[in-house]
Amino acid sequence: MQTMPGIVVTGASGRMGQMLIRTIAASGKARLVGCLERPGHAWLGRDVGECMGGAPLGVRVSDDPLEAFAQAQGVIDFTAPAATVEFAALAAQARAVHVIGTTGLEPGHIAAIEAAARHAVIVRAGNMSLGVNLLVRLTQKVAQALDADWDIEVVEAHHRMKVDAPSGTALMLGAAAAEGRGVTLDQAMVSGRHGITGARERGSIGFSAIRGGDIVGEHDVIFAADGERIVLRHLATDRGIFARGALRAVLWGQDQKPGHYDMIDVLGL
Numbered sequence: 001m002q003t004m005p006g007i008v009v010t011g012a013s014g015r016m017g018q019m020l021i022r023t024i025a026a027s028g029k030a031r032l033v034g035c036l037e038r039p040g041h042a043w044l045g046r047d048v049g050e051c052m053g054g055a056p057l058g059v060r061v062s063d064d065p066l067e068a069f070a071q072a073q074g075v076i077d078f079t080a081p082a083a084t085v086e087f088a089a090l091a092a093q094a095r096a097v098h099v100i101g102t103t104g105l106e107p108g109h110i111a112a113i114e115a116a117a118r119h120a121v122i123v124r125a126g127n128m129s130l131g132v133n134l135l136v137r138l139t140q141k142v143a144q145a146l147d148a149d150w151d152i153e154v155v156e157a158h159h160r161m162k163v164d165a166p167s168g169t170a171l172m173l174g175a176a177a178a179e180g181r182g183v184t185l186d187q188a189m190v191s192g193r194h195g196i197t198g199a200r201e202r203g204s205i206g207f208s209a210i211r212g213g214d215i216v217g218e219h220d221v222i223f224a225a226d227g228e229r230i231v232l233r234h235l236a237t238d239r240g241i242f243a244r245g246a247l248r249a250v251l252w253g254q255d256q257k258p259g260h261y262d263m264i265d266v267l268g269l
């Protein structure tokens, strides 16, 4: 019988970190072999199950990625851009599959991730859910079918603690709309309107962000023309959808060649 892949969860105390730990522990498909938190964190040295208020899981929280990754076949990482870039290099060194959910990455971070993906499998997506990745495909198709008489706007809403905007998902949806239109998102993107903005530029793709309460994640892609409107919508109500997607990605990655993949690859969409 093949042994289940050993997984390290980074950012273990975070909203996604805790959801990932529960998802892996309940999966019967992977083993939790390590948990990381930032230096100085109150959970360091303690059993992660007890930190989460439950039964011990036999894994102590550490701040040493090198040691943790050496015993892992996979790393699931929902943390922050600087940490993710560091983890990408170290996971590649250990030849562990690195699944990256972290958003707010700048072009320099992505270049460093691309470099690491020359040596190991990296799966990165601003949203790991099946529903959103299907919506990405639908958005591309609708944008392809319509001309620039249809104004495209992406509207997203998230909880009050979210630190980046537009969301990673909004950027995925905007990029899909731009691709459908045959332009790049850099050419078309308009974000954060304020003051005397002038009339809307034909062909632009607008972004708006709402932050409040405990909203898990909501995304609308609006195609607005004279006299009619199409709204494509995804509502997330449970972070389990992201954790299950990430687990699927880390298992899928075990059989792939080194490279930089996304959830469209994993799901075969």
Ligand SMILES: NC(=O)C1=CN([C@@H]2O[C@H](COP(=O)(O)OP(=O)(O)OC[C@H]3O[C@@H](n4cnc5c(N)ncnc54)[C@H](O)[C@@H]3O)[C@@H](O)[C@H]2O)C=CC1
Binding pocket: 010, 011, 012, 013, 014, 015, 016, 017, 036, 037, 038, 039, 041, 078, 079, 080, 083, 100, 101, 102, 103, 104, 125, 126, 127, 128, 129, 168, 242
């Ligand atoms: N791709 C997707 O499907 C999803 C992506 N996200 C993204 O995941 C990221 C995390 O989201 P949340 O869990 O809500 O945030 P959070 O703030 O609750 O958790 C982040 C955790 O990372 C830890 N961390 C930061 N630097 C670290 C380091 N150097 N070493 C170890 N741990 C470190 C923090 O201490 C914290 O516990 C965000 O970028 C968010 O946008 C969130 C949900 C779904």
Ligand SMILES: O=C(O)C1=N[C@H](C(=O)O)C[C@H](O)C1
Binding pocket: 103, 126, 127, 158, 159, 162, 166, 167, 168, 169, 170, 216, 217, 218
């Ligand atoms: O920070 C979050 O919470 C989420 N982040 C991702 C994003 O930026 O799109 C995915 C999801 O919407 C939740």
